[in-house]
Amino acid sequence: MVDDRKLAVLRAIVEDYVSTNEPVGSKALVERHNLGVSPATIRNDMAVLEEQGYIAQPHTSAGRVPTDKGYRLFVDRLSQVKPLSGAERRAIETFLAGAVDIDDVVTRTVRLLAQLTRQVAVVQYPSLTSSTVRHVELVPLSERRLMFVLITNTGRVEQRVVELPDVVDEGRVAHLRAVLNACLDGCGLTSVPDKVADLPERLPAEDRPLAATVLSVLLESLVERQEEKIVFAGAANLAGADFTVGLRDVLEALEEQVVLMRLLGETSDPSTLTVRIGSENPYTGLRGTSIVAAGYGSGDKQLARLGVLGPTRMDYPVTMGAVRAVARYVSQILAAS
Amino acid sequence: MVDDRKLAVLRAIVEDYVSTNEPVGSKALVERHNLGVSPATIRNDMAVLEEQGYIAQPHTSAGRVPTDKGYRLFVDRLSQVKPLSGAERRAIETFLAGAVDIDDVVTRTVRLLAQLTRQVAVVQYPSLTSSTVRHVELVPLSERRLMFVLITNTGRVEQRVVELPDVVDEGRVAHLRAVLNACLDGCGLTSVPDKVADLPERLPAEDRPLAATVLSVLLESLVERQEEKIVFAGAANLAGADFTVGLRDVLEALEEQVVLMRLLGETSDPSTLTVRIGSENPYTGLRGTSIVAAGYGSGDKQLARLGVLGPTRMDYPVTMGAVRAVARYVSQILAAS
DNA sequence: AGCTGGCACTCGGTGTTCCCGAGTGCCAGT
DNA sequence: ACTGGCACTCGGGAACACCGAGTGCCAGCT
Numbered sequence: 001m002v003d004d005r006k007l008a009v010l011r012a013i014v015e016d017y018v019s020t021n022e023p024v025g026s027k028a029l030v031e032r033h034n035l036g037v038s039p040a041t042i043r044n045d046m047a048v049l050e051e052q053g054y055i056a057q058p059h060t061s062a063g064r065v066p067t068d069k070g071y072r073l074f075v076d077r078l079s080q081v082k083p084l085s086g087a088e089r090r091a092i093e094t095f096l097a098g099a100v101d102i103d104d105v106v107t108r109t110v111r112l113l114a115q116l117t118r119q120v121a122v123v124q125y126p127s128l129t130s131s132t133v134r135h136v137e138l139v140p141l142s143e144r145r146l147m148f149v150l151i152t153n154t155g156r157v158e159q160r161v162v163e164l165p166d167v168v169d170e171g172r173v174a175h176l177r178a179v180l181n182a183c184l185d186g187c188g189l190t191s192v193p194d195k196v197a198d199l200p201e202r203l204p205a206e207d208r209p210l211a212a213t214v215l216s217v218l219l220e221s222l223v224e225r226q227e228e229k230i231v232f233a234g235a236a237n238l239a240g241a242d243f244t245v246g247l248r249d250v251l252e253a254l255e256e257q258v259v260l261m262r263l264l265g266e267t268s269d270p271s272t273l274t275v276r277i278g279s280e281n282p283y284t285g286l287r288g289t290s291i292v293a294a295g296y297g298s299g300d301k302q303l304a305r306l307g308v309l310g311p312t313r314m315d316y317p318v319t320m321g322a323v324r325a326v327a328r329y330v331s332q333i334l335a336a337s
Numbered sequence: 338m339v340d341d342r343k344l345a346v347l348r349a350i351v352e353d354y355v356s357t358n359e360p361v362g363s364k365a366l367v368e369r370h371n372l373g374v375s376p377a378t379i380r381n382d383m384a385v386l387e388e389q390g391y392i393a394q395p396h397t398s399a400g401r402v403p404t405d406k407g408y409r410l411f412v413d414r415l416s417q418v419k420p421l422s423g424a425e426r427r428a429i430e431t432f433l434a435g436a437v438d439i440d441d442v443v444t445r446t447v448r449l450l451a452q453l454t455r456q457v458a459v460v461q462y463p464s465l466t467s468s469t470v471r472h473v474e475l476v477p478l479s480e481r482r483l484m485f486v487l488i489t490n491t492g493r494v495e496q497r498v499v500e501l502p503d504v505v506d507e508g509r510v511a512h513l514r515a516v517l518n519a520c521l522d523g524c525g526l527t528s529v530p531d532k533v534a535d536l537p538e539r540l541p542a543e544d545r546p547l548a549a550t551v552l553s554v555l556l557e558s559l560v561e562r563q564e565e566k567i568v569f570a571g572a573a574n575l576a577g578a579d580f581t582v583g584l585r586d587v588l589e590a591l592e593e594q595v596v597l598m599r600l601l602g603e604t605s606d607p608s609t610l611t612v613r614i615g616s617e618n619p620y621t622g623l624r625g626t627s628i629v630a631a632g633y634g635s636g637d638k639q640l641a642r643l644g645v646l647g648p649t650r651m652d653y654p655v656t657m658g659a660v661r662a663v664a665r666y667v668s669q670i671l672a673a674s
Numbered sequence: 675a676g677c678t679g680g681c682a683c684t685c686g687g688t689g690t691t692c693c694c695g696a697g698t699g700c701c702a703g704t
Numbered sequence: 705a706c707t708g709g710c711a712c713t714c715g716g717g718a719a720c721a722c723c724g725a726g727t728g729c730c731a732g733c734t
Contacts, residue, residue, distance in 0.1 A: 023429055025697050038707050043698070061713045099494055100558075139472040139488060147488060151476060151496075157486065159494050161437055164689050214574030221437075233592060239585030254569060362726050380727070398684045398726050439695050 023063030114234025249285030360400030451571025
């Protein structure tokens with residue numbers, strides 16, 4: 001089978017290029033992998049692969065380098081995700097198990113992933129929209145100020161200071177708190193606006209100004225957090241890999257929440273890995289980089305995404321294995337807490 | 338006065354080198370600044386300055402470059418902090434005023450500072466230790482789990498999930514909450530351990546296991562957060578400045594909380610600026626970088642520190658001006674909320 | 675004394691040239 | 705369909721020369 005060998009050649013090229021970071025030539029290829037044919041034959045295959053756009057030469061008479069399309073084929077058909085070693089698994093488990101709150105989980109995860117893959121790790125905070133209200137708390141701070149705290153079932157806490165129009169006594173606050181909790185407990189964040197829409201009407205007239213103020217803050221906090229929070233770690237790993245494209249662009253992208261959001265991509269089935277290679281991703285500053293991402297979430301619910309970002313010439317099987325494993329463990333941790 | 342001119346020469350060298358990033362020679366010096374003497378004279382001065390260790394030549398017969406000691410003298414005696422323009426002040430003010438909670442304040446501050454100085458900005462979260470308890474909240478999550486929330490007067494919120502030894506009914510929880518709040522309200526975080534030490538003894542026997550569990554979590558959360566949280570932004574600005582020392586080291590340092598802590602240094606009078614130049618700072622990976630830091634805090638209380646990190650050849654007067662201004666504005670915002 | 679102009683010297687950086695070798699494409703032969 | 709042979713290409717490194725900014729020093733001037 002001719003085609004079979006061409007694929008083998010492509011795989012070999014990707015593997016060699018990833019490990020050596022140098023264009024790979026026909027001779028080196030037959031030496032390192034035992035394809036049972038001569039360099040000349042490989043050259044013919046390579047010519048075809050080049051014509052089809054899977055590989056390219058940086059300049060005439062140099063070795064070949066995989067193109068984005070080549071990596072794509074490699075990822076889709078020529079490689080399989082490499083599972084982590086037992087030691088690595090145990091390390092992950094113990095490291096994540098020590099987390100004390102949701103912040104801590106995210107921070108630990110992102111560092112872990114960066115260290116594991118030796119690349120830049122990106123983790124999105126569990127989304128508010130798919131979680132439910134667990135408790136609403138109103139804490140009087142002074143006569144005319146109170147703190148509003150919203151606690152979700154994912155352990156996330158939103159807080160806002162509310163300036164009140166009038167002096168309000170504790171009894172009223174306690175009452176409103178009770179009403180709010182009765183009304184919202186367990187309800188999904190997306191349905192909160194509906195639930196509270198007619199709430200002021202159901203209260204005695206003298207409570208309405210207070211309720212209106214608090215509710216407006218509540219609603220505001222919901223919309224604002226629609227744009228999720230994202231953290232990254234491992235930027236130092238970028239310095240090692242010499243980037244074709246400006247490292248500056250990459251760092252800039254990392255500090256732009258919006259860009260990161262789009263990079264991680266749409267939520268998909270948690271067990272599925274999303275790979276975006278070079279020019280496939282939506283930000284021009286990131287040609288030359290690839291993203292491997294996965295969803296995570298407690299139980300069946302997909303809460304958010306995490307992933308790593310690195311040069312297109314990364315070790316996809318290993319990276320994918322690490323991302324998948326971490327996503328699973330985090331899901332597990334979240335489900336347990 | 339001979340000495341006077343030497344200082345002027347040093348100042349000129351620093352200024353020119355900062356703006357051009359090239360070793361500066363005697364001829365260029367007399368052309369750009371009108372010292373009323375000839376290059377030869379300047380050369381003599383430069384020879385002396387070099388002997389005293391304020392400047393150095395990268396290699397024989399090249400221009401001079403300031404040493405760390407030279408920058409130090411410049412900062413201490415030859416420069417004055419450059420105030421921001423009115424437009425910049427207004428921009429800061431409006432940008433910070435939009436902050437909605439403490440997280441937001443910190444995030445906005447760090448970005449603002451990075452953008453303003455075109456360097457890496459570092460901001461420490463307001464310290465827990467110098468703030469006081471405003472409210473303690475216990476939220477039952479299930480029969481055997483509850484969430485513990487600690488709210489401080491600086492608007493910071495600490496949360497922990499507590500696993501209970503036994504099933505506990507709501508009444509007990511409510512009681513404990515009331516007791517805790519009565520006991521701790523307004524008390525400084527550092528004095529919390531003392532305050533609660535004898536608390537279990539003052540409760541009915543059947544409440545003690547619950548109280549003990551909650552208290553242990555409370556105390557734990559206090560110690561753990563002793564090591565403060567620090568964020569940075571503007572790493573992309575590092576890519577522009579070509580670093581003498583490996584950029585990798587710098588990025589690594591930025592991701593190490595502990596190193597950052599030590600860099601920002603001891604708390605000092607808020608209005609004072611701390612400048613650490615090159616080898617003066619405690620981390621070898623950061624030779625070649627300087628830190629300009631200031632304390633900030635609401636009112637008189639010094640809460641935490643913020644600053645920027647950049648190459649030793651930075652524009653100190655401007656950077657110092659920006660850091661000082663931002664520190665003041667943040668203090669103001671915090672005091673108001 | 676202190677400053678200046680003149681002068682010989684240094685040496686890093688740049689541009690030029692040359693060469694090598696890895697790698698290619700093509701072709702004729704098995 | 706594969707292989708060995710061959711001529712060709714071209715990037716990158718080594719050798720080299722040159723230029724010019726910059727220096728140190730010294731003798732002379734004020």
